[in-house]
Amino acid sequence: MSDKWGKADDALIQELRAIVGGERLSTSAAVREQHGTDLSYHEPQPPDVVVFAASTEEVSAIVKACAARRVPVIPFGTGTSLEGHVGALHGGVSVDVMQMNQILAVNAEDMDVTVQPGVTRKQLNEYLRDTGLFFPVDPGADASLGGMVATRASGTNAVRYGTMRELVLSLTVVLPDGRIVRTARRARKSAAGYDLTRLFVGSEGTLGVITEVTLRLFGIPESIMSAVVSFPDLEGAVSSVILTIQSGIPIARIELLDEVQMDAINRYSGLDYPVQPTLFLEFHGTQAGVREQVEMVEAICGDLGGSHFQWAEKLEDRNKLWQARHDAAYACMALRPGTKAIATDVCVPISRLAECILETKKDIQDSGLLAPIVGHVGDGNFHLVFLVDPENPDEMARATAVNDRMVMRALAMDGTCTGEHGVGVGKMKFLTAEHGDALSVMRAVKAAIDPDNIMNPGKIVSA
């Protein structure tokens, strides 16, 4: 059906060159390949041309030029998405926003910041350090904030601070017809009409190009304490998480690594953690508040079989402790060198989490595959990391089967097929099972805002 889209022909390229100049446009194979590739196992799908936009007005002009010819537009940030979000399935123009990397305004009194979409999360936090403020959302990659908006990213701090859904105050968006709109004012709350901000958060480039982002910030805590604790079984670990949250303890991070992942970390980093389900914890607050949280959580975990507590308070000690968690992906890959790591992503109500993980682990065992588990368990969100040889069709098929069963299991538990990675092309096949008739509402919204289906076609709900 790709004949419904126009071609990025010489005339369009000439027009784009007139907008951005010759140096910020590329048709080289290497640049195109890079812009059709993300961190997932999905086949790269290079666009016909890549433009490096420098302003909202340029993006608007680019989109208008493409819209006039019905040529697909695919926004591009760091290329660290995990479900094939950036592939140019029907050709078209990749709009790279990484040169739009200015921090436009820090409003310290209002605890918010406005940035261009190419600012990365680490860049933002380095910039903010002297203000005493920080932005907490931390997906694994040092992703662009525009991309994090587009995929509704979260990470390890979401249990306390929320995800991109909660922390975006306003967006500037270039619509599929090139018009520039702002989705909301900078006020903390509003009841003035439909929530366009939340409509664009998680829209994965299918409704427009995000060109400015206003985010809520938080004060850097006076005191931070990190901890690691091991459990003889998964139920004890998950029950500790549930009780911690029910007790109203404002824990900042609570991450689960299973025994396979802990073994990988021990091997990779030369550590000697017990090879057991393990929680990595972090507490933020005043000194006294953190001390109190630590005591409460220590008691909860102890009652449920937790042992081998390790605590770290100084920055370097905390960094060392968390390094093991941050290295989880590398440690996985080192378990089976030369293989590809495929990260899956489901999220269930926390009461079903232990059951969901245990049934999934049995599936992994039966499949003969190697797949450590890490999870943002305070939110009920976890990932398998399949270590597979992508050239081995049998292995890939078994991984796909385990993943499909895990997703259907999560859905049966009133969970979702993706907690934070997004739909891209990889999760499209599960949306009917997850949303039923509500999918037709999503389709209607897509058709209303992008009637010619030029924005990142082939993703989420569009053919």
Add this chain to the structure above:
Amino acid sequence: MSDKWGKADDALIQELRAIVGGERLSTSAAVREQHGTDLSYHEPQPPDVVVFAASTEEVSAIVKACAARRVPVIPFGTGTSLEGHVGALHGGVSVDVMQMNQILAVNAEDMDVTVQPGVTRKQLNEYLRDTGLFFPVDPGADASLGGMVATRASGTNAVRYGTMRELVLSLTVVLPDGRIVRTARRARKSAAGYDLTRLFVGSEGTLGVITEVTLRLFGIPESIMSAVVSFPDLEGAVSSVILTIQSGIPIARIELLDEVQMDAINRYSGLDYPVQPTLFLEFHGTQAGVREQVEMVEAICGDLGGSHFQWAEKLEDRNKLWQARHDAAYACMALRPGTKAIATDVCVPISRLAECILETKKDIQDSGLLAPIVGHVGDGNFHLVFLVDPENPDEMARATAVNDRMVMRALAMDGTCTGEHGVGVGKMKFLTAEHGDALSVMRAVKAAIDPDNIMNPGKIVSA
């Protein structure tokens, strides 16, 4: 243009009676009048018929019957909206959901609850008391939770716990064609497509009828402390709020009452608070945590001129202290008996709050009107309460002029025309100034989901 809608004629009424039975349908003038009236100054606009629905399936059948004839459908809860949300501007059927008042499931481990839309916030919290959980959103009225979803309600606890925007996990909605959809799963977070939940939160009955609501809950705090503190000037009070929030103090409530409001409260309740800008505060946490918060906020307020602190810890003392705040509306009306109280509602970035309130107070003074101010200042949200004689056109015109200037002032400060009351018919005239071209996106969404414009026509963006 109302000839584009069908009439609620005898044939439709007969069909509706077949769905709900004779006892849950009324065409009496009194019932119709009540269902066309809210708490605002807007002219009542009675529907042609009122049906009292008992289930999602009944709502679906009712909407299908109306859709077949293009007859407007107006969802109705407690009728406590403040901008004319429930008026049947083009006739039609009021669907009263107050008999759908069952609490369907409390998931204590997941800290969520699923309710029918006619459950009120107080009913829910009474039901939850023994579970140790509560739902924090508290608009002034004991509103229905369906209505609170529809208007994106908030209230005094929003600064800590968030608004309906943050706290709705999932909705069941009857679409304008009668189909029943669920907007999301019960998982805490999801990246699986467009955020339909947030699209329906704040949609004011214009996109469908909400028939089930799943909400996040919180643990009842171990310790609660309330306080009142007076300031010689507004700047001191607002600066105390800013500094409290910047310091990361997780204050649960921080409410501002101006000197006019405090005078009204003193007169109404026989109290002797200083007639000065005053903050009402509440702290939630562990005993030690609350003590620490209290010390920090006392120091902040003291540095900025706060005095006459009063503290209350026991439930009855806290209730007594907050009673003055809860009675604010009655105290206002008693200032000028026989008049109507018209509540306005803007929200600005907190850095602009003092300036916005002070300029507005000057306007009130110049107008010769009486209009106390109360505000959820932690969010930058405040209300004037005009005490006017609705039969006096000159007074009404002056009140409208002050309100219009206040809204435009808030917009100029990057604020919004409504922080929590919603658009209804009263705020429609400001939406172009607030949203610009983004309004066309809202219109496109409305047209896509409700192409015949039968859902609560004439509200938000629909003609």
